[in-house]
Amino acid sequence: MNIQIFGLNKCFDTKKAQRYFKERNIKFQFIDLSQRSLSKGELNSVMAATGSKIEDLVNEKSKVFEKSYIKYLAGEEAKIEKLLEYGELFKTPIVRNGRQATIGYQPEVWKTWE
Numbered sequence: 001m002n003i004q005i006f007g008l009n010k011c012f013d014t015k016k017a018q019r020y021f022k023e024r025n026i027k028f029q030f031i032d033l034s035q036r037s038l039s040k041g042e043l044n045s046v047m048a049a050t051g052s053k054i055e056d057l058v059n060e061k062s063k064v065f066e067k068s069y070i071k072y073l074a075g076e077e078a079k080i081e082k083l084l085e086y087g088e089l090f091k092t093p094i095v096r097n098g099r100q101a102t103i104g105y106q107p108e109v110w111k112t113w114e
Contacts, residue, residue, distance in 0.1 A: 001026060001027075001113060001114075002097060002098055003026060003027070004029045004030075004031060005017050005021070005028050005029070005030050005031070005093050005095050006090065006093060006095075006096070007031075007032070008032065013092060013104060017095055018030060020110065021110075024114070033087035033090055033092065034087060034088055037083075037087030037090075038084065039084075040084060043083070046103070049096075049100055050102065050103055052103060054076055054079045054083065056091075056103065057083065057094075057103060058070060058083065059088075059091045063088065064089055065089060067086075068082055068085075069082075070082045070083065070086075091103050092104075095110065097113050
């Protein structure tokens with residue numbers, strides 16, 4: 001298993017995801033989205049794995065949601081660029097295992113990866 005957890009240090013669900021994998025002695029790599037955002041390739045991979053649209057990935061409760069003006073952008077490409085610019089806009093945690101991925105705290109899916 002090659003687990004990557006993309007999240008924020010202050011996010012409760014991200015901490016729960018880290019605890020989930022630690023309790024099962026599964027090694028993971030944590031990427032803090034406030035320090036480094038997903039690359040465009042990683043974003044496309046997550047969207048393909050989850051069948052999500054850009055709107056499904058945006059956390060409207062984020063502190064930077066209003067500041068980013070993402071809700072006013074019309075084109076999907078513009079929204080993707082804004083999302084990649086502000087890593088704090090992502091719903092977290094985003095957990096990847098190879099080509100598989102989840103958005104949010106989903107231990108029921110992670111159990112199938114073990």
